Amino acid sequence: MTMGQLMALAILVLVAATLSGPRLPRVWLALTLAGTAALLGAALWALGGSAVWDWRSGFAVGGERLHFRLDAVSAWFLTLVAIVGGAGAVYTREYWPDHERPESAGRGRAWWSALVLCMGLVLQCANGLHFLMAWEAFALSAFFLITLERDRRETRAAGWLYLAASHAGTLGLFAFFSLLAARTGSWDLGPMKDHPELAPLFWVALFGFGVKAGLFPLHIWLPSAHANAPSQVSAIMSGVAIKMGLYGLVRFSGWLPLPAGAGWAVLALGAVSAVLGAAFTLAQSDLKRLLAYCSVENMGVILIGLGVGLLGAANGDTTWGRVAMAGALLHVWNHGLFKSLLFLAAGSVLHATGTREMSRLGGLWRAMPWTAGLFGFGAVAISALPPLNGFVSEWLVYLGLFDAAAGHVPVAVAIVPAAIALGVTGALALAAFVKAAAMVFLGAARTQNAAHAHECGWWMRAPMLTLAAACVGLALAPVVVWPFLRQPLGAWNPAWRGGEPPAPLAALGALQAALAALVAAAAGALWLRARANGLRRALTWDCGYAAPTTRMQYTSGSFAALAVGWFAWALRPERWLRWPRGPFPSRADHVERIPETVLERAIGPVSEVVMAASAWMRRRQQGRLPDYIFYLVAGLAAVGALVVFGGM
Amino acid sequence: MNDLLNLLIGLAMGLNLVALGTSRLPSLIRIAALQGMVLGIMPLVMEHELRVMLLAVAVATVSMKGLVIPALLRRAMRTANIDRDLDPLIGFLPSLLLGAAGMIGAVVLARRLPLRPEHHESLLVAGALASVLAGLLLLIGRSKAISQVCGYLILENGIYLFGLLLIHSTPLLVEGGILLDLTVAVFVIGIIVDRIQRAFDSLDTRKLTVLRE
Amino acid sequence: MNSIIAFPARLAVWLLLAPLLPGIINKVKAWVAGRRGPPVLQLYYDLARLWRKGVVVSTLASPGFIAGPAVAWVAVLAAALLLPLGPLGASLSFRGDVILLLYLLALARFCTAWAALETGSAFEGMGAAREVSFAVLAEAAVVTAVLTLSLQSRSVSLSAMLVPAAGSGTLLLAVGLFTVLLAENCRVPFDDPNTHLELTMIHEVMVLDHSGPPLAAVLHGAAMKLLLFSVLLVQAVLPVGKLPPAAGAGALVAGVLVVTVAVGLVESLMARVAFRRVPLLLTTAFLLCVFALLIAWKGGAA
Known part of the structure; x- marks a missing residue:
């Protein structure tokens, strides 16, 4: 069997798995495992020998011939897709079964194999247009997986935030690939170090892929999406999907010429992501949110x-x-x-x-x-x-x-x-x-x-x-x-x-x-020594306090308080405190929350201003013809002014 | 020779950081005094032959900056009965980090400046810049009047270091004049502090803004 | 060549001599206070006694409560064996061993904090929180110190790195490392090993619930860690490796003694700083190391 046949087999089996997902859980599991095993085999094959699988088809999609390519860089990431894709599929069987989640289990299975398939395709597309298509399909299947539990409000909000952020990044990628195609005259991707004029495109790619990779401060979508998705989805999102952004950075920093400041910028972004990601990690009190922020930190380390x-x-x-x-x-x-x-x-x-x-x-x-x-x-x-x-x-x-x-x-x-x-x-x-x-x-x-x-x-x-x-x-x-x-x-x-x-x-x-x-x-x-000496169970030493309760244990907030204080300039913890008052205090509260600073303190206020401006604009759009004629005249006058004064 | 001078300047720069990190008013005064003394003996180290004028200025500097001014400040502190804890507007840790960053920046900047060859190896300019920065930081970041005086003293120490660059061309008389001004200024501030304390029951400069009109 | 003899010798130094250090510190403290104090070998007696004693385990604790001290002890010992010991050299030397040393100490910290949290006690939680939080600042200082050594020796291997340069940088580094030593080993002014007020402790409060052999492992591990930091400090400052073997050994022993006595003196003459001042002190240590680093860097470039 050649590597091409193995790849084709993997793709076909995963497509079949996607189709069987909604109705046939056992078939789906077998097919998904077979598909991921085939992907793993192909990836290890590519990594083991130095051969590059390069396949051009006569078949065109969107006016471009299909071009797949599996080299060692792609294979390195593909291995991860295969392993986590397979492991998560097995996990789904007990974690998200039909009898507990009748309305979403089938959908979850189908989108799961679709996600694995799309990530596999992203890693192999050697044509800019198809890369974008696979990227979009990958982002969408991830969106549907995140919002499996869509009757919960937080899940829907997290899904929308993910979709919006993801599309902001994709917009960057659209610009990146179309500029690339415009400057090289072809959508084909490959090593092009000999075109120094392409260097500035790196910054666009850094933004586009950085959003997906969850680099600070582009990580705003990541915590809520990873926390609210079903756990097997969080696992593949955090373990693998954000690596796709990294794949993009590694891939194109290897192929394209780089601007002089690229290494410095990446290093600085990495250091900031690592330190602040770790500080946010420590501050969280929600287990899955903590793990999500830790991804920001680890992406920083990789960067x-x-x-x-x-x-x-x-x-x-x-x-x-x-x-x-x-x-x-x-x-x-x-x-x-x-x-x-x-x-x-x-x-x-x-x-x-x-x-x-x-x-x-x-x-x-x-x-x-x-x-x-x-x-x-x-x-x-x-x-x-x-x-x-x-x-x-x-x-x-x-x-x-x-x-x-x-x-x-x-x-x-x-x-x-x-x-x-x-x-x-x-x-x-x-x-x-x-x-x-x-x-x-x-x-x-x-x-x-x-x-x-x-x-x-x-x-x-x-x-x-x-x-x-x-x-x-x-x-x-x-x-x-x-x-x-x-x-x-x-x-x-x-x-x-x-x-x-x-x-x-x-x-x-x-x-x-x-x-x-x-x-x-x-x-x-x-x-053994302790057992030999005699091991006795007793209550924890409580300093002689007479009525210990489990609520007296150190909590996540109190554990982190010291270090959170040092990073308060970035974390901006919000506290609501009601002191006990009077000789017979009735109740006292202390609520502490760590906001997603970038989202709530920077992007939120800015987008509110934009929304207000848009609302104002909308009031100007009332379908009255004289208004539109006025806009037309004003526009013409502006163009005229530009011609007159611009020529001077 | 030059090593000894650099060591003294390094010591003065270290004292800047200690001043930024300390939380007690008496120790801040002590640090400013110590820095003044370290600066005072520098002219002796810089010159090869001992002149009477040089010796006189050194003695005057050490006694003024190290003894007289701190004594004045301590007296003001005692008579005005000030709370000895400093009340930072910029926290101690951030000001320490800022001071260290400023110090590194000063060294880097000093190495870039077009200096005379004999000053290339010396830390004089770097020390001067760092002290000026530390003084400004104290003036910005501490609210009590007396701590601001200390910031002012450290700032002046930086200017004094700049002055040492010109030790060969300018008579030390100028330095003597500055010293005199400084003493008078601190003396006046000491009296004013006392009056303010009596009139307003506080020395927080933030509260003194109500004096406008 | 003489690794067959040298390895047991190194092992013996770390295992057998380490408990001397707390004894010396206590003796110095007693001497300053005008008391007779416990015998220098007190910790040995304590360890022997504890090793024979039974164990009381909290009803909440998992097997990790006993495994924690064991893992931490192994980690500290492994870190110690990576450190060159004057003329005896290191057991194993390779590029990047210094990073392994730092992370072995981190492993020990992880396990100590884990075991502390096993009991569900608020006091132990408090101690663990303080330990891991202060370690963030101490780690910055230690990494900077290691970078300094690496810059001035142009090497990333401990046995080649511990070649001190003469100059003011070394002095700054020594003070910085000494401060880190006090912080990492929970001595005054960061923590008071003799205090009995749970609210104010760091390390001692974490091991409140340990007893018997696990407590012996904790105490012995702490003594080894103190010796480790002292040896590191001495070799970062004195050119022990360059001296002839006998002189090197003498210098190392004398240096460690000086450090130990200094710890004892600090403990006798200084008060513990307030908790909110601890970060400031650690930042100062970090800055000292940063300046040492800049001097090493500038010296290397010139």
Whole structure:
């Protein structure tokens, strides 16, 4: 079988899955799994050999011949689409079944395979027009998935916000691709480094793809969409769909000539996204919103790597830029895997308790040990702690930054602050995930819902375990991943095509494995020792207080309060406080809310002004002929004035 | 020689940051005094042979900036019975970060300025700019009258550092004149502070805006 | 070549000598206060006693309550083994090991905070929140310090990085690192290891509910962390690696002793700062490291 046949098979099977989705859940699951397996096979094939699959058809769509191309960069992202697409499909079976959600389960299945298919197509389209079509179809299927639960008002609002933001980005992409086509005379995409006049187009692409990637401050749609979508949808949106924006940036920064400031801008955007994304993450009290903001942070980390890569490529360097870029690409996989895992685990919590509010959860580990363990695993991984996979990729990014700094490169002015920002981001992310895991799973249940939770079944557990296993593989054997990783690296910048790993990955992998073994051994030994000495259960030390309640536990807000105070200039927390008054105080309230600052403080007021201006304009449009004639005359007068005075 | 001078300037720049970070009025006064003393001994370090005039100015500077003015301020503080906590308009942490950024900016700027070759290696201009900035920051960011005087002192220290650039061409008499002005100014402020406190029961400069008309 | 001897030697230093440091600090404090104080070996006695004791576990706690201290201990030990130890060198040296060291310490922090939150106690929650929040600022300072070392040695490997440059930059770096040492090890003026008021503590309040062998792991891990930071500080300031082995070992030991005594003196002579001033202090440490970095950078460019 050739790669072309495999691709065709995958596409056909996914189309069939989409058609069977509404009515035939079992057939749909089998077909989706088969389709994603075929995609995975094709992607790994492309990554394993250095062959590029390039296929031009005589068949034209919209006046352009179909042109598909699967090179290593596309294949790298396609792998993620396939894995998360398959895992989420299995998860859907128990999480969003027909008997619980009769009106939306069928739709959800159909749009799911449509989304996977469309993302696969986006990754392979080598024609600007078709890229835009696939992009639009991908955005729409994501919209329908987000609004599956459309009887909820928040979901509808989140869906509309997503659609509006997504289309603002698509508008940028329309401009990008049409300008590209106009300047090169063809819609065909491919390497065009030899057209220096195309360089300014990068800024348009940065906006268009940046919206999809959720970079600060273009991330406004992301938190509400990811929080309100069904969890398997949040998983694929956060793990994979936002990576499509990143794919666009990686793809076209590899193909197009770049303006001089590109690397600097990307690095700065990355640093801002990382630090502020992490600060927003820490401040959230809604579990899924927290995970959503964390995506902004991780996209920032990836962008830091990409920015260093761009600077390295621009300086003709072969060491530090290559390491950081390798880290960025690896982080794409890592983040896709553990973020999906975390969203699926959060879905399991939501399924069991019916709430995403962390202050209403707590103590779930007893009822949901699997979910708790898997979420804890994901939390360690996403905080980039050794011995898990998040550390490997962040380590590579750090290494790129440190190598550049140690080499006293001319761009060190940008490198040094980025390295410090990455350090701060890491510490903030750690705080955020200690908080998230502990508030949900540790301590005592804060409400009845949490007390009566139940563990999820194997259909939900298996995909999470698969994702966790993939994380473990990437963590312990990064050197095995290197042969795959070097392909997109070489495809992105041919000067970096070398075979040697840019960093001592083998040593790191061995250390990580040793560390994992030691950690397990030490924990076991300490447990045995404690048991041998005699282990007794007693109440938590409460300082002698006589009437402890579960409400006295530290909450998510109180845990984050200190750091939120330092970032108040960006987070703008809103507080409503009613003090207890009088000798017999009746009630007191304290409500705290972290707004989506960019949306509510910047874009909201501006759009209100625009709306007011439009309302004023509409009043001028009353269908009265004399008015229109007046506009006409005024316009003519303006043109005339321009001709007269412009010629002077 | 030059190293010692740079060390002293570095010390003065560090004191700028300490001044921005401190939350107590007495320590702010102490820091301004210490900085004045550090600046006062600089002419001795810069010149190779010891002249009487130089020595006199150094002694005058150290005693004025390090002893007399702080004593005046402390007296004003005591008689006006001011709350010793500073009341920041710009928080301590932001002002510290701003001061550090200003300091780095000053060093970068000083390296770009077309200076005479003998001043290239010296931190004089950078220190002067940083002190002026720190002084301005204190004037903007602290509300109490006496803390503003301290800001003014640090600002003047920056100007004094600029003056040291011209140590060979300008007589130190000019510096002496400035010093005298400064002392008188602080003296007057000390008296005014006392009067204001008695009249308005507050030294918050924000509240003094009602004096217009 | 002598790795067969050197590795156990390093392990012995970290495992066996680390508990001396808190003993010395306590002795210094007692001496300043005019008391006799506990014996220098007190922590050894405590550890031996705790290791034999039974364990009381909160009814709310999961197995993570016991695993947390174990993982944190392993992480600190692993980080310590990455650090070169004067003439003994490092167990393993590769490009980027310094980043692994920083993140191993972060892993230890994660596990300590996790175990603290297991109990559902508001006090422990408070301590964990403070620990992870202050770490944000401390991390900025540490990363800057490491960048400084990296810039002045033009290397990203710990064994090559710890070659201090003479000059004012090193002094700034030393003060910055010492402040970070105090913060990371929860000493005065950031935290008071002797306090018994839960509301004001950071580290001690996190381990309130631990007992028996897990508490021993926590205490021993804390001692190792203190030794780790002292060794790092000394080697960042003194050219220990360049001296002949005997002199290097002597310099290292003397340096660590000086740092320990300094910690004890700070603890005796200074009061704890108010909580709202802690960020200011940590920012100062960060700025000191930033200036050290700028000096290293300028020195490298010139």
